[in-house]
Amino acid sequence: MQFYGFNQLIRTDSNGNGISEFVILDTSGKEWELRSTYTVDMETELLRFRGNPIHFPGGRPTSADASCWFAEGKICRGAGIDPALAMMVCLALLIALLSINGFAYFIRRRINKIQLIKGPNRILLTLEDVTFINPHFGSKGDWVWLKKFPPGDFGDIKSIESSASDVFEMMKDLRHENVNPLLGFFYDSGMFAIVTEFCSRRSLEDILTNDDVKLDWMFKSSLLLDLIKGMKYLHHREFIHGRLKSRNCVVDGRFVLKVTDYGFNDILEMLRLSEEEPSEEGDVYSFAIIMQEVMVRGAPFCMMDLPAKEIIDRLQKPPPVYRPVVSPEYAPPECLQLMKQCWAEAAEQRPTFDEIFNQFKTFNKGKKTNIIDSMLRMLEQYSSNLEDLIRERTEELEIEKQKTEKLLTQMLPLSVAESLKKGCTVEPEGFDLVTLYFSDIVGFTTISAMSEPIEVVDLLNDLYTLFDAIIGSHDVYKVETIGDAYMVASGLPKRNGSRHAAEIANMSLDILSSVGTFKMRHMPEVPVRIRIAYRIHVSLSTVTILRTLSEGYEVELRGRTELKKKKKKKKKKKKKKKKKKKKKKKKKKKKKKKEEML
Numbered sequence: 001m002q003f004y005g006f007n008q009l010i011r012t013d014s015n016g017n018g019i020s021e022f023v024i025l026d027t028s029g030k031e032w033e034l035r036s037t038y039t040v041d042m043e044t045e046l047l048r049f050r051g052n053p054i055h056f057p058g059g060r061p062t063s064a065d066a067s068c069w070f071a072e073g074k075i076c077r078g079a080g081i082d083p084a085l086a087m088m089v090c091l092a093l094l095i096a097l098l099s100i101n102g103f104a105y106f107i108r109r110r111i112n113k114i115q116l117i118k119g120p121n122r123i124l125l126t127l128e129d130v131t132f133i134n135p136h137f138g139s140k141g142d143w144v145w146l147k148k149f150p151p152g153d154f155g156d157i158k159s160i161e162s163s164a165s166d167v168f169e170m171m172k173d174l175r176h177e178n179v180n181p182l183l184g185f186f187y188d189s190g191m192f193a194i195v196t197e198f199c200s201r202r203s204l205e206d207i208l209t210n211d212d213v214k215l216d217w218m219f220k221s222s223l224l225l226d227l228i229k230g231m232k233y234l235h236h237r238e239f240i241h242g243r244l245k246s247r248n249c250v251v252d253g254r255f256v257l258k259v260t261d262y263g264f265n266d267i268l269e270m271l272r273l274s275e276e277e278p279s280e281e282g283d284v285y286s287f288a289i290i291m292q293e294v295m296v297r298g299a300p301f302c303m304m305d306l307p308a309k310e311i312i313d314r315l316q317k318p319p320p321v322y323r324p325v326v327s328p329e330y331a332p333p334e335c336l337q338l339m340k341q342c343w344a345e346a347a348e349q350r351p352t353f354d355e356i357f358n359q360f361k362t363f364n365k366g367k368k369t370n371i372i373d374s375m376l377r378m379l380e381q382y383s384s385n386l387e388d389l390i391r392e393r394t395e396e397l398e399i400e401k402q403k404t405e406k407l408l409t410q411m412l413p414l415s416v417a418e419s420l421k422k423g424c425t426v427e428p429e430g431f432d433l434v435t436l437y438f439s440d441i442v443g444f445t446t447i448s449a450m451s452e453p454i455e456v457v458d459l460l461n462d463l464y465t466l467f468d469a470i471i472g473s474h475d476v477y478k479v480e481t482i483g484d485a486y487m488v489a490s491g492l493p494k495r496n497g498s499r500h501a502a503e504i505a506n507m508s509l510d511i512l513s514s515v516g517t518f519k520m521r522h523m524p525e526v527p528v529r530i531r532i533a534y535r536i537h538v539s540l541s542t543v544t545i546l547r548t549l550s551e552g553y554e555v556e557l558r559g560r561t562e563l564k565k566k567k568k569k570k571k572k573k574k575k576k577k578k579k580k581k582k583k584k585k586k587k588k589k590k591k592k593k594k595e596e597m598l
Contacts, residue, residue, distance in 0.1 A: 011043070019043045029055040143198035144183055145250075147261065148191060171263045174237060178230030180250055180260035196260055201251035204290070208246065208297045214385050217331065218377060219255075220294050221363065226257035228360055231287065232353040234262055235280055242278025244286035246293050255382075281347035284356070288342035295330040295339075321345050335363055413477065413493040434491035435504040435542060437476070439511070441484040442529040447520075455522045460484065462521070463528070466514055474507045475499065501545040505553060508532050 003010055011019045019042050025034040035052040171182045186193040204223065207213055227249055234241060241248075241262050248261040289300050296302065301311050301324050314322040323343055326336060338359055344350050351359070408417045419426050441447070441463070448456050464481055471478055471488060475496050479487040488507065491500030515530045546553040 023050075024054070026052070026054045028052075143200075145196050145198045145260075146186060146193050147196070148193040149264075167263060170237075170239075174234075174239070174262075176230060176233040177256065178226045178258055179233060179262070180258040182263075194261070194264075199250035199252040199258065201253060201255065203247050204249040204251060204257060204294070205246040207251055208293060212385065212389055214381060214388075215294075215297065216381065219381055220331075221335075221360075222255075222377075223251070223257045224291060224294060225360055227259065227287065227290065228353060228357050230257070230259035231283060232357055234259065235283070235353055239263060240278045240280055241283050241286070244283050244290070246290050249290070279347070280352065281350050284342050284350045284353070285347075287353075287356070288339050289324075291335070291339045291342070292324045292326055295326055295335075300324065318345065332363060334359075415493050429493075431492040431495065433495065433498065433500055434489055435500040437486075437488040437490075437504050437508060437532070439486045439508075439530050439532045442531050444484040447523075447526070451522060458522075459520050463518065466518065467511060470510045470514060471507055474510075475503045476507055498545050498549065501542045502549055502551060502553075505546060 013019060021042065022040040023036050024038040024040070026037050027034060036050045037052045037054045038050060039048045040046075041048065168185065172184075175181065180196050180199065183195045183197065186195055201207060207215075231241065231244070239262055241259065243261055243264055244259070248259065249257055250260050251257050293300060303325055304311060311322070323340075326339070328336065331339075338351075338356065341349070341351055342356065405417070405421060408420065411417075412420070416426050447459070451459070460481075460483075464486065467486060468478070474490070475494070476488050476490045477492060477494075479489055481487070488504070490496065490503040490507075496503065511530060512532070515528055518528050520526060520528060543555050546555065
């Protein structure tokens with residue numbers, strides 16, 4: 001029979017025994033909620049799956065004959081593995097894994113060491129790999145920079161690669177737009193050097209000292225922000241610079257600042273050449289000094305006007321704390337305050353580069369600038385710079401041109417100088433009516449022997465300055481001065497008819513008059529006499545012209561004077577006549593002797 005009980009159908013067999021269904025409940029192992037897993041049909045003795053598996057510790061059911069089912073105090077853990085065996089297996093796997101990792105690390109280290117000196121990606125270079133060009137060299141057509149380390153005992157390549165290969169790899173893996181990338185290290189003949197990319201604008205120090213490059217505050221803040229980004233990246237990569245200065249900040253052709261010479265202290269420490277331990281706080285102090293250099297465009301502590309040794313002594317022996325004094329006109333107040341925080345005497349009070357970066361971003365009063373804006377601003381500034389430079393150079397060229405033209409007109413006649421300036425050929429020209437003037441200093445050789453060279457120069461300069469002032473009031477042209485000789489012409493290059501003789505005569509009289517009162521600086525008691533062809537000598541044609549002008553010129557005859565050349569000619573003629581007479585006499589004597597013989 002069967003009937004419904006409280007919650008299920010109850011059935012009985014022929015003997016009246018009740019036949020019920022039993023439900024096996026279990027948890028999921030993660031929650032405490034009981035779920036139905038199987039039902040047991042007592043009539044058919046079958047199990048029916050209800051959709052939820054039974055949870056066994058260890059993930060597997062125990063064996064059918066496990067003793068744990070009936071032993072008290074024992075927990076059935078399924079058909080698991082012996083704990084001791086499991087521990088041994090795990091330990092063996094761990095040892096194998098560590099061995100594999102150690103072997104892989106050894107192989108990787110070995111490959112890295114080989115790559116230091118061999119292969120296309122090597123970073124240790126020798127003399128065969130580089131060509132020096134004072135002091136940077138070309139590699140595959142690219143310019144690079146070579147910087148030597150201080151001299152020391154570097155040993156051989158094996159000792160360097162074993163001690164510093166990890167540092168080399170870390171430095172070569174650094175990649176940031178504000179960090180100058182490392183290309184390799186040079187080692188040969190005991191010299192050790194670092195090889196980096198070449199930046200065409202050279203160092204920040206060179207830009208600050210170049211007056212041709214104009215820097216406004218936006219330009220300066222852009223350079224400082226690049227420096228902050230580069231140092232922030234290095235500190236995040238656990239690289240302490242230790243040698244940060246404006247000379248170690250280079251600027252490329254796009255006016256992007258890059259930090260260079262990083263990692264030197266790690267290498268020097270490995271090579272036992274480091275003298276002091278660098279710190280991040282020390283880099284922050286160095287950054288503050290660079291800020292002062294950029295703001296005032298001057299050397300560190302330039303406003304103090306003290307020698308470097310005294311400045312260092314004051315820095316090393318506080319109190320008082322010795323720092324640069326920067327005027328508020330050079331930068332915004334918040335930037336000056338940041339600079340003072342960075343060079344605080346207590347190192348723990350100095351901000352990190354992360355904090356410096358966050359502060360510096362607010363200095364532009366909310367203005368966001370990208371690379372394009374910065375480049376356009378830099379190009380505009382550089383273009384304005386270039387225009388001013390061209391204008392200045394053009395003015396200088398014009399001044400030099402005027403000086404050259406003035407000198408040319410002083411050396412050559414005006415008409416000749418004008419033709420030369422125009423690039424024309426100067427045609428030779430003849431002048432029929434010209435009077436020449438020659439003069440020199442009487443006893444100039446004796447005066448020169450009694451004077452110093454500079455005193456002779458002063459004498460000629462003073463005398464000819466006086467002569468030049470006199471000839472300016474006459475229609476004459478100074479041809480040249482050679483030593484104490486002074487040559488003047490009238491009637492050329494500007495023709496003046498018959499006035500040439502009168503102009504030279506008037507000028508000669510003025511010169512004689514002025515020389516009478518002239519005194520030498522070093523020998524004022526010695527009179528200076530001018531010989532104008534022994535007083536003033538004129539030719540017969542000049543006398544004729546002066547008389548026709550009827551201006552009252554008095555001319556005196558000197559008398560007949562035989563010139564040396566004419567005397568010599570007469571003597572030669574007399575000697576020739578005597579020789580001819582002697583020859584004739586000899587011929588006559590020979591004829592007489594012949595006649596007597598016959």
